[in-house]
Amino acid sequence: MQRYRVAMDLDLISEVLADEPAYRSKQVWEWVARGATSYGEMTNLPAQSRTLLEERAPFSTLTLVHEAKSVDGTVKALFNTHDGHPLEAVLMRFRDGRRSVCVSSQSGCPLTCTFCATGQMQFRRNLTAWEILDQALHFKRIEPIDHVVFMGMGEPMLNFDHVVAAARRLPDLGVTHRRTTLSTVGWLPGLTRFIDEVEEPIRLALSLHAPADALRSSIMPVNDRYPLDDVLAECQRYFELRGRKVFVEYVMLGGVNDSVTHAKKLGELLDRNIFKVNLIPYNPTGFYDGSSRTTIAEFKDALHAAGFSPTVRLTRGRDIAAACGQLAATG
Numbered sequence: 001m002q003r004y005r006v007a008m009d010l011d012l013i014s015e016v017l018a019d020e021p022a023y024r025s026k027q028v029w030e031w032v033a034r035g036a037t038s039y040g041e042m043t044n045l046p047a048q049s050r051t052l053l054e055e056r057a058p059f060s061t062l063t064l065v066h067e068a069k070s071v072d073g074t075v076k077a078l079f080n081t082h083d084g085h086p087l088e089a090v091l092m093r094f095r096d097g098r099r100s101v102c103v104s105s106q107s108g109c110p111l112t113c114t115f116c117a118t119g120q121m122q123f124r125r126n127l128t129a130w131e132i133l134d135q136a137l138h139f140k141r142i143e144p145i146d147h148v149v150f151m152g153m154g155e156p157m158l159n160f161d162h163v164v165a166a167a168r169r170l171p172d173l174g175v176t177h178r179r180t181t182l183s184t185v186g187w188l189p190g191l192t193r194f195i196d197e198v199e200e201p202i203r204l205a206l207s208l209h210a211p212a213d214a215l216r217s218s219i220m221p222v223n224d225r226y227p228l229d230d231v232l233a234e235c236q237r238y239f240e241l242r243g244r245k246v247f248v249e250y251v252m253l254g255g256v257n258d259s260v261t262h263a264k265k266l267g268e269l270l271d272r273n274i275f276k277v278n279l280i281p282y283n284p285t286g287f288y289d290g291s292s293r294t295t296i297a298e299f300k301d302a303l304h305a306a307g308f309s310p311t312v313r314l315t316r317g318r319d320i321a322a323a324c325g326q327l328a329a330t331g
């Protein structure tokens with residue numbers, strides 16, 4: 001497949017245009033956010049500025065290496081950063097017309113959740129805000145997008161500043177804050193800053209996956225560092241301060257965390273006014289078996305009996321290893 005460059009670095013663009021009126025870089029951003037694919041299209045910029053940009057600011061922070069399409073319409077893109085680090089982003093197309101982009105916040109991930117493929121690859125580095133935005137922009141050039149989830153590679157709260165800077169620009173691409181979701185394992189330093197500093201109505205999702213510390217630590221080692229009670233108390237603070245529910249993600253691992261007893265414990269652990277539970281069928285990464293449909297249904301019923309209204313996540317892009325937890329930059 002032909003390699004081509006996508007996207008932009010507005011900081012570099014502002015530097016290159018330092019001698020020009022300040023609104024120039026804003027004009028560039030407006031074009032880019034709308035899905036422009038070259039400086040040449042930016043007809044309200046003087047020809048001279050366009051030439052300067054073409055020479056000095058490559059229209060790129062990412063190189064598209066490979067793109068795969070699933071039978072369900074999902075598209076997975078593998079990119080390299082300019083310094084050669086791999087990352088993936090996924091476009092999900094839903095029947096009701098929703099177009100949701102799942103972006104990566106890091107190349108690889110330093111955490112080692114046992115069920116997630118990204119944790120098995122080498123951690124490279126945090127992505128810049130522009131590298132994050134470029135993932136969404138890549139798909140925006142194909143078709144309008146309306147949701148973004150920070151659920152690709154990496155732990156967003158470990159790259160707080162760049163993740164939040166990127167999220168704050170998403171409305172320019174047509175993605176409102178209410179349709180932007182940041183997902184975390186419960187990395188407390190970042191979570192605390194998110195609650196205290198981000199006033200925009202960006203949604204919060206917590207990867208919980210177990211109703212008690214011992215089990216959670218055995219599948220998510222990060223739990224030893226930031227145990228359940230502390231993380232849940234912080235989520236409660238988010239609810240009290242921001243007035244928005246927290247989504248709980250719970251991956252269904254056969255024989256590990258999926259019994260009715262686990263469901264009952266989960267129901268006791270969580271306040272149903274604060275948390276909305278989303279059950280995730282396990283996507284094969286080689287280590288576990290997924291729970292059967294019946295087991296998932298029984299788990300769901302038990303939560304229902306405890307007063308919750310759990311949902312089961314639609315699995316997308318499994319055939320191209322683009323589903324939750326399958327991103328490992330192997331093409």
Ligand code: SAH
Nearest residue numbers: 116151154155183184207249282283324325
């Ligand atoms: N590090 C952040 C952002 C990644 S979100 C976080 O963990 O929240 C990716 C979601 O997919 C997380 O909820 C993760 O736990 C889940 N996941 C990981 N591996 C999975 C798998 N094999 N099957 C289904 N979901 C998985």
